[in-house]
Amino acid sequence: MQAAVIQMLSVPDLASNLRQAQQLLIQARQQGAQLAVLPENFATFGMVSEQLMQAASIVQAWAQQITQTLGLWLVAGSVPVYNPTLDKYWARCWLFNAQGQIVSQYDKQHLFDATVLDQQGGYRESATYCPGDSLSVVSTPIGRLGLGVCYDLRFPELFAELRRLGAECIALPSAFTQVTGAAHWEVLVRARAIETQCYLLAAGQGGDHPNGRQTFGHSLLVSPWGEVLQQASVGEAVLVADCDLDYLHDIRQRMPVVAHKKTLLGSD
Numbered sequence: 001m002q003a004a005v006i007q008m009l010s011v012p013d014l015a016s017n018l019r020q021a022q023q024l025l026i027q028a029r030q031q032g033a034q035l036a037v038l039p040e041n042f043a044t045f046g047m048v049s050e051q052l053m054q055a056a057s058i059v060q061a062w063a064q065q066i067t068q069t070l071g072l073w074l075v076a077g078s079v080p081v082y083n084p085t086l087d088k089y090w091a092r093c094w095l096f097n098a099q100g101q102i103v104s105q106y107d108k109q110h111l112f113d114a115t116v117l118d119q120q121g122g123y124r125e126s127a128t129y130c131p132g133d134s135l136s137v138v139s140t141p142i143g144r145l146g147l148g149v150c151y152d153l154r155f156p157e158l159f160a161e162l163r164r165l166g167a168e169c170i171a172l173p174s175a176f177t178q179v180t181g182a183a184h185w186e187v188l189v190r191a192r193a194i195e196t197q198c199y200l201l202a203a204g205q206g207g208d209h210p211n212g213r214q215t216f217g218h219s220l221l222v223s224p225w226g227e228v229l230q231q232a233s234v235g236e237a238v239l240v241a242d243c244d245l246d247y248l249h250d251i252r253q254r255m256p257v258v259a260h261k262k263t264l265l266g267s268d
């Protein structure tokens with residue numbers, strides 16, 4: 001079954017991002033994809049906090065319609081969903097089936113608070129966002145799919161847990177910075193694929209955004225053996241590759257790392 005990874009260069013305009021995403025999803029479907037993954041904040045990248053409040057319901061209705069129309073499963077980026085208790089947003093990733101229903105959701109668990117040597121100087125995602133606390137792995141046409149978002153990539157324990165929950169493919173909507181992406185993105189995506197023996201569908205934002213942010217792009221589809229099946233550069237892109245579960249199960253059988261795993265002394 002074919003999966004698509006969509007790369008975008010989103011702008012601070014919801015309608016324009018949704019139009020762009022729609023065109024890219026049509027291409028993905030034409031290329032035979034059964035499921036597509038959009039990047040982090042594909043609809044709202046660069047919009048300021050007050051503009052985010054209305055976005056979730058608009059994006060949800062849009063995604064419901066396009067998945068139904070195209071007959072395509074969709075990992076709808078991450079989208080800011082307001083949490084009134086904390087007056088912050090969850091970075092929520094919805095999984096839509098081809099009938100337009102939300103079958104699963106995941107809220108980004110690790111928030112990107114870091115000093116980065118770029119023009120921004122640093123990021124404090126926790127000022128606007130609150131972390132989630134549960135994981136998602138569900139059956140899809142491309143296999144059992146786990147969800148993670150962007151900075152989560154740096155926390156291998158989360159990926160090990162997705163594998164333990166039965167993941168065969170892992171979708172990772174992202175918006176890595178240019179600087180940290182150039183240093184770490186491909187190595188980390190491939191490492192997580194190799195460790196978990198899963199297909200990694202890593203969809204990024206890529207290029208110079210109107211709000212001054214520079215994202216790394218280089219979205220990737222990686223096999224459970226760590227092979228780069230498809231890779232973008234910057235700008236918009238649609239990457240399609242086959243998620244071959246027979247190949248995956250061969251790899252797992254030949255190298256049964258889960259069965260070999262030890263509980264290290266001193267850990268729980």
Ligand SMILES: O=C(O)CNC(=O)[C@H](CS)NC(=O)CCC(=O)C(=O)O
Pocket residue numbers: 040041044045046047111112123124125150151154175176177180181
């Ligand atoms: O703010 C938005 O509109 C979109 N969201 C992001 O860009 C997020 C939070 S600031 N970026 C990351 O998590 C980058 C992680 C990263 O680059 C790394 O781990 O090196």
